[in-house]
Amino acid sequence: MATDHRRFPVFLAAALLTLLLLPASAAATDVEYCRQGRDYPVKVSGVEIVPDPVVSGQPATFKISASTDKSITKGKLVIDVKYFFFHVHSESHNLCEETSCPVTGEFVLAHEQTLPSITPPGSYTLTMRLLDDGNKELTCISFGFSIGFISPLALI
Numbered sequence: 001m002a003t004d005h006r007r008f009p010v011f012l013a014a015a016l017l018t019l020l021l022l023p024a025s026a027a028a029t030d031v032e033y034c035r036q037g038r039d040y041p042v043k044v045s046g047v048e049i050v051p052d053p054v055v056s057g058q059p060a061t062f063k064i065s066a067s068t069d070k071s072i073t074k075g076k077l078v079i080d081v082k083y084f085f086f087h088v089h090s091e092s093h094n095l096c097e098e099t100s101c102p103v104t105g106e107f108v109l110a111h112e113q114t115l116p117s118i119t120p121p122g123s124y125t126l127t128m129r130l131l132d133d134g135n136k137e138l139t140c141i142s143f144g145f146s147i148g149f150i151s152p153l154a155l156i
Helices: 007-021
Strands: 027-029 042-050 059-072 075-083 086-094 103-114 122-132 137-148
Touching (some): 027 137, 059 137, 075 103
Antiparallel strands (some): 027 042, 042 059, 075 086, 075 122
């Protein structure tokens, strides 16, 4: 039985188009504390990244679910990003701009970011420290995320 090899490019094109049209997904991300065994006042229960993988030039939302038994009225988030082992970005945000203050009990930190379209695809590591108004570390976590390739068809 002979195979018609002319159908393969059509099949490949259909498969690629199907992958490009799939909705952006969100997945729970593995989180590690910066110092294992330390009893941080803020406990992080999860991180969600939408879309996952992140797409350069398009908005991405990072949601961090956490809880505390303290009442935090002021603070800041300090974020550092590494591409493989190279430090590539730092930023700082007012805690009360990322969630409602005062923070107590369970809460979610949500931040939307659009990465430049020239951001290289690959594996990144984000480290986030939450500091109170006296610069005391309330939590410190690290997690990986990926930036995917953008399809030239998506630009059309």
